[in-house]
Amino acid sequence: MRGSERVLALALGCLAAGSVLAEEPARWLERMNQALTTRNYDGTFSHWHGGQVEMLRIIHRVQDGTVSERLASLDGSGREFIRTGASLACYLPDKRTVVVEQRPQQESLVGFPAVNDQTASFYEIKEVARTRLNRRDTHVITVTPKDEYRYGYRLWIDDSTAMPLKTQLCDAHGNVIEQIVFASLTLSSRIPDTAFRPEVSTEGFQWVRDRPPASAAPVAAGSWSAATLPPGFRMTVRSAQTLPGSAQPVDHLVFTDGMASVSVFVEMQQSGPPAPGAAPAAVAEAATVGSSSAFSTVVDGHKITAVGEVPPATVQFIATQVKAQGAAPLGARGR
Amino acid sequence: MNEELDSQLSAMFDDELPPQECELLARRLSRDELLKARWGRYAVVGAVIRAERGVRLNAPLAGLVNAALSAEPALGAHAVPSLAQQARLRWWQPLAGGAVAAGVAALSVLWLRAQAPLTVTPLAAQRLPATLSAAPGAVALKAVDAGAASYVTPPAPLVRPMLVPSTQLANYVVAHSMFSSPVTRRNLLSSFITSEQAAAEAEAPQVDVQSNAR
Amino acid sequence: MSADVSDLSLVRRVQRGDKGAFDALVLKYQHKLVKLVMRYVRNPAEAEDIAQEAFIKAYRALPQFRGDSAFYTWLYRIAINTAKNAVVSRDRSPIDYELDRNSHDESYEMQGRMKDAETPEGLVLTDEIRSTVNAAIDALPEDLRTAIVLRELEGLSYEEIAAAMDCPVGTVRSRIFRAREAIDRRLREVFEGGLGRAEELG
Numbered sequence: 022m023r024g025s026e027r028v029l030a031l032a033l034g035c036l037a038a039g040s041v042l043a044e045e046p047a048r049w050l051e052r053m054n055q056a057l058t059t060r061n062y063d064g065t066f067s068h069w070h071g072g073q074v075e076m077l078r079i080i081h082r083v084q085d086g087t088v089s090e091r092l093a094s095l096d097g098s099g100r101e102f103i104r105t106g107a108s109l110a111c112y113l114p115d116k117r118t119v120v121v122e123q124r125p126q127q128e129s130l131v132g133f134p135a136v137n138d139q140t141a142s143f144y145e146i147k148e149v150a151r152t153r154l155n156r157r158d159t160h161v162i163t164v165t166p167k168d169e170y171r172y173g174y175r176l177w178i179d180d181s182t183a184m185p186l187k188t189q190l191c192d193a194h195g196n197v198i199e200q201i202v203f204a205s206l207t208l209s210s211r212i213p214d215t216a217f218r219p220e221v222s223t224e225g226f227q228w229v230r231d232r233p234p235a236s237a238a239p240v241a242a243g244s245w246s247a248a249t250l251p252p253g254f255r256m257t258v259r260s261a262q263t264l265p266g267s268a269q270p271v272d273h274l275v276f277t278d279g280m281a282s283v284s285v286f287v288e289m290q291q292s293g294p295p296a297p298g299a300a301p302a303a304v305a306e307a308a309t310v311g312s313s314s315a316f317s318t319v320v321d322g323h324k325i326t327a328v329g330e331v332p333p334a335t336v337q338f339i340a341t342q343v344k345a346q347g348a349a350p351l352g353a354r355g356r
Numbered sequence: 357m358n359e360e361l362d363s364q365l366s367a368m369f370d371d372e373l374p375p376q377e378c379e380l381l382a383r384r385l386s387r388d389e390l391l392k393a394r395w396g397r398y399a400v401v402g403a404v405i406r407a408e409r410g411v412r413l414n415a416p417l418a419g420l421v422n423a424a425l426s427a428e429p430a431l432g433a434h435a436v437p438s439l440a441q442q443a444r445l446r447w448w449q450p451l452a453g454g455a456v457a458a459g460v461a462a463l464s465v466l467w468l469r470a471q472a473p474l475t476v477t478p479l480a481a482q483r484l485p486a487t488l489s490a491a492p493g494a495v496a497l498k499a500v501d502a503g504a505a506s507y508v509t510p511p512a513p514l515v516r517p518m519l520v521p522s523t524q525l526a527n528y529v530v531a532h533s534m535f536s537s538p539v540t541r542r543n544l545l546s547s548f549i550t551s552e553q554a555a556a557e558a559e560a561p562q563v564d565v566q567s568n569a570r
Numbered sequence: 571m572s573a574d575v576s577d578l579s580l581v582r583r584v585q586r587g588d589k590g591a592f593d594a595l596v597l598k599y600q601h602k603l604v605k606l607v608m609r610y611v612r613n614p615a616e617a618e619d620i621a622q623e624a625f626i627k628a629y630r631a632l633p634q635f636r637g638d639s640a641f642y643t644w645l646y647r648i649a650i651n652t653a654k655n656a657v658v659s660r661d662r663s664p665i666d667y668e669l670d671r672n673s674h675d676e677s678y679e680m681q682g683r684m685k686d687a688e689t690p691e692g693l694v695l696t697d698e699i700r701s702t703v704n705a706a707i708d709a710l711p712e713d714l715r716t717a718i719v720l721r722e723l724e725g726l727s728y729e730e731i732a733a734a735m736d737c738p739v740g741t742v743r744s745r746i747f748r749a750r751e752a753i754d755r756r757l758r759e760v761f762e763g764g765l766g767r768a769e770e771l772g
Contacts, residue, residue, distance in 0.1 A: 057538035065659040068546040074627065076655050077546055092545050095658065102545055109530070150427075155619075161427075174539070175427070188539055195429045197630070199543050204659040258535060275535045284532035310529050313544055326525070328532045330540040366747040369598070370721060371576040372728045382579040386590030396597035397757050398750055403601035404703040405722040411608075413699045414761070417600045417618055421625045422593055428626070430587040431633055 046148045046162050050136045050280075052183035053176065059083055062184065063216065064206035065095065070199045070312055082212040091217050101219050114221045120229045140279030143167050143253035152177070154186050155203075164280060169193045170251040170335045171281050172312075182208055190312055192332065199312040245272050245287045247342040251335055253278035276329075276339060283329030283339055290324045305341075307333055316340045365391060369398045577641035585632055596625055599642060603649050610653035620656050624649040702760050706753040714752070717745035 061082045076095040093101040101112040111120045150161040154177050164174040177187035190199040258275035272287040305318040316336040317326040327340035367373040533544045583591035607617040628648050720731045728742045
């Protein structure tokens with residue numbers, strides 16, 4: 022780049038929201054996401070959450086546009102998730118059961134958060150150290166949220182492969198909520214189909230197959246949206262689908278701020294009065310699923326559930342902002 | 357050199373110092389690098405006497421751990437998780453009376469699927485947030501936190517039908533996982549298959565402990 | 571004397587946010603833990619990695635430690651689990667990191683530097699430490715030597731040592747202390763002198 026061009030680029034860079042210097046750590050995040058979604062790898066890692074540690078194995082392969090994935094518990098339960106193409110199977114040796122469902126292929130590589138300039142407005146992304154982890158040279162990248170709507174991350178990203186050898190999920194106070202550390206990791210060009218077979222023998226197991234509803238009436242997606250969102254969040258995916266076991270289709274909206282994502286499911290509430298003697302149904306409910314948060318509420322006879330790897334307040338905020346388009350919103354119309 | 361202090365240090369190292377003096381000395385020890393170094397040398401002496409071969413004696417390990425911990429948050433602020441653990445709903449276990457969660461029998465597929473260990477922890481039941489202003493950066497967070505801190509197990513949680521049955525939540529979470537960031541997606545799905553049995557095993561008492569420290 | 575008071579007072583400090591107190595626990599138990607882990611892995615460097623990991627796991631799990639068992643017992647279990655996991659994962663899928671034959675586990679940060687695990691100076695220091703301590707012990711008056719050996723090798727309490735040596739408990743405490751003082755005088759030279767040498771070469 023010529024001298025004058027360089028000066029101009031720098032000047033423009035300084036004018037932009039993020040400085041030129043801040044680019045490199047964010048680029049590491051992009052490289053990491055690339056590696057996780059496009060490379061073939063086979064590794065074992067420890068998963069720490071809520072004071073408990075467990076070893077798991079993950080195998081991931083992308084071949085001819087099809088993603089295959091296997092996640093298996095190496096301790097105790099022996100449970101496994103295996104995804105091959107459009108089919109997702111959950112092996113539960115302790116229950117001697119296998120649950121299989123079909124999922125549309127399109128969701129494999131679409132719509133997940135991508136780190137972009139917007140992201141830098143809501144997270145401070147820094148490389149704080151370079152260190153060796155298990156004899157690998159890694160970049161320690163911290164992603165610190167600028168408000169309490171999001172979680173933070175600490176990532177040890179391998180210099181040569183960009184794989185995250187260690188990741189920590191932190192709350193707004195910096196406490197570690199969850200941690201994953203790879204004990205071993207192999208990146209290979211070829212992973213055979215046999216790698217995606219379960220460890221356990223399924224003889225004598227009960228197989229539960231989910232069947233799609235006989236008449237899949239097309240659903241008018243697009244009638245729901247959020248009036249206001251926490252800063253930085255925007256909708257990236259909108260779809261309608263019928264989830265396994267459900268009689269009705271569900272609207273599925275996905276919001277993301279570039280790092281974290283929140284799904285909102287809107288479902289027509291099953292009508293009918295409560296059974297006599299039973300307490301009335303809750304009007305709103307919060308829950309945690311591992312390190313993710315969920316919040317449900319009812320609006321206009323529809324059940325709205327927000328789920329995501331964000332603090333509880335965020336899913337609560339989003340769920341309560343979802344309205345049918347055309348309905349008068351309570352607050353100002355948002356982004 | 358303060359002989360009395362060092363004498364106390366020696367006694368504390370052997371677990372022979374009265375509790376009150378221990379408390380005081382512990383505080384001092386944690387901040388005083390020279391005292392710590394002496395304490396560390398006491399440990400080295402013990403290792404040599406016990407002829408612990410193959411073990412490196414010049415203490416790089418302590419320094420490495422110290423450096424690693426400098427990146428760790430200080431302990432002491434985990435109120436919410438422990439409450440959540442108490443309130444954990446093991447919904448795949450039969451209710452009193454032996455029947456599986458009533459009302460979801462029709463969703464048999466979901467129910468079986470939901471036997472993957474999904475910990476659904478109700479944080480706040482039947483409470484709409486007080487005021488959720490539309491302005492970003494609102495104090496909604498405080499409302500939820502207050503709820504968590506004062507959470508009390510509802511008297512009969514499963515008599516009242518949950519707004520979203522755990523089974524359905526399981527499906528939502530899996531559906532969502534397809535859209536999570538690649539990094540967190542793995543965390544999410546790991547929660548599905550990690551076992552609570554592992555926790556129980558870790559708590560079981562160990563039988564054979566050889567320790568020269570006592 | 572109630573058991574484990576010393577460790578518990580340190581543990582409680584750590585639980586309240588005092589990381590320095592954890593250093594003391596590491597210093598006290600690191601050799602024992604490495605020796606324990608070496609029952610599962612032969613390689614001392616790997617054993618140290620695992621011990622390091624076990625300490626860090628213990629730190630993070632400390633909020634859950636209630637004092638139902640002795641701290642060292644609890645730490646011991648964590649170390650065993652960590653060692654087992656390391657062996658299991660190593661055997662299940664081969665570690666395919668590019669083995670860095672240069673093998674200096676240097677951990678360098680933007681702020682400062684820290685001397686590392688496997689430099690030759692490290693090995694020299696261990697032997698030097700060992701022979702210094704042994705020489706110092708041999709040079710001790712017999713009552714001091716007996717007291718400290720009964721304590722460190724046999725693990726006897728002060729009361730038990732008092733019974734064995736037919737003297738008051740206070741005397742035991744004093745003898746052990748003076749033994750340590752004498753040894754420490756020589757040991758300090760090695761540690762502080764050794765560091766000085768390493769700095770020059772580094």
